[in-house]
Amino acid sequence: MAGIGLASAYAGLRYGLPTLSERLHGLRFEPLDQPAGFRRLISNGGTSNGSFDPFIALAPTADRVRPSCRGLFEDAAPPGIVPAAYFSDYNCAYCRALGPRLEALQGVHVTLHELPLLGEGSTILARAALAANLQEAYWPFHRALMSTPRPSPEAIIPVALDLGLNPDRLRADMDAPEVAAALARSEALAALFGIYATPALVVGRTLVIGAVAAATLDRLTDQELADGPVPTCA
Known part of the structure; x- marks a missing residue:
């Protein structure tokens, strides 16, 4: 209980107070070195990924990976709709809160990217969700895993059976x-x-790493619409 209380207090300080600040000040950005035309949201005097957060998964180095923009947004968003790429891990606590918030957001088309950073269990769950996509059940499978307390590989088959998958x-x-x-x-x-x-999110042309308040998402979406078409990610 003490641990839960500490986490709740931390979340309130980390993500509750900035919401009030964000309502009082305009959004600020800094350009990314790559890809050209994209930017990073600056929050509370620092970049959105500028400080260590013990409740966010840290990735291993990816030196072996060739950077690529292929598949950032799965479809071209129609006029008036902002494309968003969402990077998530099934064992990431804040991903559980952010996912439903994104789905409820008006005027945004979300492409979900599995980015398992929290060990082998996360990788197995990500593979299972992508395998469910081959039975046309990706989103139901993803939502079911995200709603499972402390998901583990042992949850895969029960979830599949509940959804009527083979x-x-x-x-x-x-x-x-x-x-x-x-x-x-x-x-x-x-x-x-x-x-x-x-x-992590790429909302239109804006990178945001870490949990983000609903009010900030709304304002960021409005800003992206005002700024016009998203640059080609190359």
Whole structure:
């Protein structure tokens, strides 16, 4: 209970107080070195990824990965809709809160990228979710895992059965080339943008690393619409 209380207090200080500050001050940005035309949200006097946060997953170095922008946004967003890329890990506590917030956000089309940073268990869960996509059940499977307390690989088959999926096919598809390609794509995108933690977002042309308040997401979406078409990610 003490640990839960400490985490709740920390979350209030880390993400509650900045919400009031963000309402009083305009959004600020700094350009990214790469890709050209993209930027990083600056928050509370520092960049959104400028300080260590013990509740956010830290990534291993990805020197072996060739940075690439391929697949950042899965589809071209229609006029008036902001594309957003969301990088998530099933064992990331703040990803559980941010995911539903993004789905409820008006005027945003979300492309979800599996970026398992918290060890082998996270990687297995990510592979299972991408395998579920081959049975056209990616989003239901993703939501089910995110709503499972402390998800582990042991949850994969019960979730698959609950959703009416073929568990034998799911197991086999976890090693499918399409699953490996999807994970490699997300890792290459993370290398390009310098994403070292989850949750992370690219909202339009703006990188945000770490949890973000709903009020900030609303304002950022409005700003992206006002700034016009998103640059080509190359």
